[in-house]
Structure formats: C-alpha cells, structure tokens
Amino acid sequence: MSEQPRTPDSARRSERSRRAILDAALELVGEVGFGKLTIEAIAARAGVGKQTIYRWWPSKASVLFDSFLALSEDSGGPVLPDTGDLEADLKLVLRATADELADPKYDLPLRALTAESQHDPALARELNEKVLEPQLAAFEARLRSARDAGRISPRADLRVALEMLVGPLYHRWMLRTLPLTHAYADSVVETVLRGLAPGPESV
Amino acid sequence: MSEQPRTPDSARRSERSRRAILDAALELVGEVGFGKLTIEAIAARAGVGKQTIYRWWPSKASVLFDSFLALSEDSGGPVLPDTGDLEADLKLVLRATADELADPKYDLPLRALTAESQHDPALARELNEKVLEPQLAAFEARLRSARDAGRISPRADLRVALEMLVGPLYHRWMLRTLPLTHAYADSVVETVLRGLAPGPESV
Structure with a gap:
C-alpha cells in the first residue's frame, strides 16, 4: 500500500484510521492501564488490522505517546495568555493545568507515559522534547515578557522560576499526596511572584 | 520454621538473611531495572531460598520497598537541622537531596518504585505513608519553627511552602529535564524564602 500513489481518498482513509487508533489507545489505557494495553486490543477497538498499527508505530508506548500529543494539540498547544496581568495569567494557566491533571x-x-519513560530513555527524551519542553518554553516566554516589563526582578532566573511554578503541581499530582485544587495553584503563583518581585535595589 | 521458638541464633540468622535480601534487591534493580527484577534472582544473589523471600514479602515491589526504607533509615531518617539560620539549613538539606537523587x-x-506505584495504589499509599510524608513532615516542622521565630510570614501556608521547596527538585529529577545542581537547590530556597518573608503589613 505504501508504494501506491496516494489519492485524496486514500489519504483521508489513512487519516481516519490514524485518529481511530489514537482515540482507541487513549480510551483503552484509561480502562485497562498501560501494563495490560495491547496492540491487538487497540486494533480491535479502532476497527483496523494489527498490521496497520505495526506499519506506523514500533510499540504501544509510541502509539500512546502520539495519542497524548494529538490530545495536547487539540487543546490548542502550549500558549500562555498575556493580558499584562502576570498573576492573573499564571493563575488561569495553573488552575487549568490542575484541572487537566485531575481529568482521567x-x-x-x-501517568502511564511518565511511568514507562522511567525505564525507556528514548520515550523519556521524546516526552521531554515534544510535550514538556514546549510547555515550559511557553511559561518562560510569558515570564520574560514580565521581566522586560519590570514586573519581576531583572536578576530572576526564568528557567528556575517556571520550574517553581509547575514543579509543586507536578509533585502533588505524581505522588498523589493531596488534591490539586485551584487554591493550591493560586498559592504557588502568589508565593513565587512575591519571591521574584523586583527588590528596592533593582529599581 | 515460624512455629519454632526463636532463639537468639535463629533471630540473628533471620536478620542476616533479611539484610542480604534487601541489599540484593537494591543491587539488582540498579543492574537490570524493575521490569527484569525477579524473586529468583534476588534469592540467588542473597544466597537464600526463594521460599524464604515469599515467606516475608508478597511481591518484588514490596521487597524493593523495604530495601529502600532500610536505605533511608540507615541514612538517619528525615530530620532537618535547626541552627537558627533557615536559609542555610534548607540549602544544606536540598543540596543533599539533589546529591541523593543523582546517586544511582x-x-x-x-525511580522504579515511583513508576510502579503509578499503577499500584497500595504501593503508592505505602510509599507516601512510610517514605514521603515523614520527609515532608520534617520540612514542615523546620518551617514551623521559623514561622514561630518570625522569620517567615505568619500567613504562610507551611504545607504549600514545603511543596514549593521539594516539588521543583522532584520535577527536574523525575522528568530528567536538567541536571540537579546545588545552584538549582540554592536558587529554589532563595526564591521561596523571599516569597515567604514577613511583609511590612505583618510586623
């Protein structure tokens, strides 16, 4: 099939199969967990042959990775609002992050991808490059604009600052210590911003 | 054997076997990873029979959990120094945490236990109760003493504060984004403490 010239119809069919496979992988990992997820079950749920999946992906982790990537892209990708009010913008985004992490x-x-990536360095790298770093870069861009506007200290290390915003949410989520509430997101934003405020010495 | 009265000698032999098993599990998870870790291999390395392990632990995850717990206890357990200098004490502990997380x-x-606990709620609970929460409680106690001494704002939420200290380190470690350096640990401590400083309104 890959040798045939692609017609608009076959391209459309391929795209339909691809989306069905990605959706099936997402549904199934929620139902059975990553350990019991199989290529067979994804194929059956998507209504395609197993070989169709193997032609496009080397492993169930890579299917699931692309499912997750498609999900992130559907939600508009990582862009932070810039209304000029840094605190409001960060609270909006971290509250949305808290809600997202609480959404099955x-x-x-x-969770399955993060667990899997602990013993799969290639997956860890892909997760970092394609999902995580673009999100972190969006935070960094928003903080840079605030620093340029004099809202945060010119000495602030923006990379550390953004990790201080997302790290505590991630910690609570990954380790399931306490619920990821909006109040928690707000409190993290407020403390970090007080910590980054331009001091009298920088005016 | 469990029906026999325990003599000092048999108790000593049991303890020696237990430590050999815990040490073997730690060594092996480093060599082969959690996925390929087996009770058979732990027994062979420890020089005990498989049945000795099954008598004491229900799964390889629970052996590894006890290994990790013994390791933490050997290092003195979670106590934070209180020299009166909060910034110095926190930097000391977070630098040590960074070093520990970088130590294989x-x-x-x-890493194996955290990955495994993503799809094993009982293990997640045990990891939280016996390893994580005691560490977090030690941070909270140190912050409370600082709040009582007026070094941080009386309005500071100590639980959020401690998660802001450990969360960024954990995020960088778990996701392997950037190296866990002492400079990073110091920067996190400095920003959090500026964020928690008692404001003029609270004096």
Whole structure:
C-alpha cells in the first residue's frame, strides 16, 4: 500500500484510521492501564488490522505517546495568555493545568507515559522534547515578557522560576499526596511572584 | 520454621538473611531495572531460598520497598537541622537531596518504585505513608519553627511552602529535564524564602 500513489481518498482513509487508533489507545489505557494495553486490543477497538498499527508505530508506548500529543494539540498547544496581568495569567494557566491533571482523559495516559519513560530513555527524551519542553518554553516566554516589563526582578532566573511554578503541581499530582485544587495553584503563583518581585535595589 | 521458638541464633540468622535480601534487591534493580527484577534472582544473589523471600514479602515491589526504607533509615531518617539560620539549613538539606537523587543507589530504586506505584495504589499509599510524608513532615516542622521565630510570614501556608521547596527538585529529577545542581537547590530556597518573608503589613 505504501508504494501506491496516494489519492485524496486514500489519504483521508489513512487519516481516519490514524485518529481511530489514537482515540482507541487513549480510551483503552484509561480502562485497562498501560501494563495490560495491547496492540491487538487497540486494533480491535479502532476497527483496523494489527498490521496497520505495526506499519506506523514500533510499540504501544509510541502509539500512546502520539495519542497524548494529538490530545495536547487539540487543546490548542502550549500558549500562555498575556493580558499584562502576570498573576492573573499564571493563575488561569495553573488552575487549568490542575484541572487537566485531575481529568482521567489526561491523567491516565500521562501517568502511564511518565511511568514507562522511567525505564525507556528514548520515550523519556521524546516526552521531554515534544510535550514538556514546549510547555515550559511557553511559561518562560510569558515570564520574560514580565521581566522586560519590570514586573519581576531583572536578576530572576526564568528557567528556575517556571520550574517553581509547575514543579509543586507536578509533585502533588505524581505522588498523589493531596488534591490539586485551584487554591493550591493560586498559592504557588502568589508565593513565587512575591519571591521574584523586583527588590528596592533593582529599581 | 515460624512455629519454632526463636532463639537468639535463629533471630540473628533471620536478620542476616533479611539484610542480604534487601541489599540484593537494591543491587539488582540498579543492574537490570524493575521490569527484569525477579524473586529468583534476588534469592540467588542473597544466597537464600526463594521460599524464604515469599515467606516475608508478597511481591518484588514490596521487597524493593523495604530495601529502600532500610536505605533511608540507615541514612538517619528525615530530620532537618535547626541552627537558627533557615536559609542555610534548607540549602544544606536540598543540596543533599539533589546529591541523593543523582546517586544511582537512591535514584534507581526510587525511580522504579515511583513508576510502579503509578499503577499500584497500595504501593503508592505505602510509599507516601512510610517514605514521603515523614520527609515532608520534617520540612514542615523546620518551617514551623521559623514561622514561630518570625522569620517567615505568619500567613504562610507551611504545607504549600514545603511543596514549593521539594516539588521543583522532584520535577527536574523525575522528568530528567536538567541536571540537579546545588545552584538549582540554592536558587529554589532563595526564591521561596523571599516569597515567604514577613511583609511590612505583618510586623
């Protein structure tokens, strides 16, 4: 099939199969967990042959990774609002992150991918490059604009600052210590911003 | 054997076997990873019979968990110094945490346990109750003493504060984004403490 010239119809069919496979992987990981997820079950749920999946992906982890990536792209990708009010913008985004992490649609595949990536360095690298770093870069861009506007200290290390925003949420989510509430997101934003405020010495 | 009265000699032999098993599990998870770790291999390395392990532990995850717990206890357990200098005390402890997480002796079993606990709620609970929460409680106690001494704002939420200290280190470690340096640990401590400083309104 890959040798045939692609017609608009076959391209459309391929895209339809691809989406069905990605959706099936997401649904199934939520139902049975990553350990019991199989290529067979994904194929059956998507209504395609096993070989169709093997032609496009080397492993169930790579299917699930692409499912998660499609999910992130559907939600508009990582862009932070810039209304000029840094505190409001960060609270909006971290509250949305808290809600997303609590939503089984994101929670289960991301947890499975994170667990899997602990003993799969290639998956860890891909997860970092394609999912995580673009999100972190969006935070960094928003903080840079605030620093340029004099809202945060010119000496602030933006990379450390953004990790201080997302790290505590991630910690609570990954380790399931306490619920990921909006109040928690707000409190993290407020403390970090007080910590980054331009001091009298920098005016 | 469990029906026999325990003599000092048999108790000593049991303890020796237990330590050999815990040490073997730690060594092996570093060599082969959690996925390929087996009770058979632990027994062979420890020089005991498989049945000795099954008598004491229900699964390889629970052996590894006890290995990790013994390792933490050997290092003195979670106590934070209180020299009166909060910033110095926190930097000391977070630098040590960064070093520990970068040390394969801690890194590999803790990574395996964290990954495993993503789809094993009982293990997640045990990891939280016996390893994580005691560490977090030690941070909270140190912050409370600082709040009582007026070094941080009386309005500071100590639980959120401690998660802001450990969360960023954990995030960088778990996701392997950037190296866990002492400079990073210091920067996190400095920003959090500026964020928690008592404001003029609270004096």
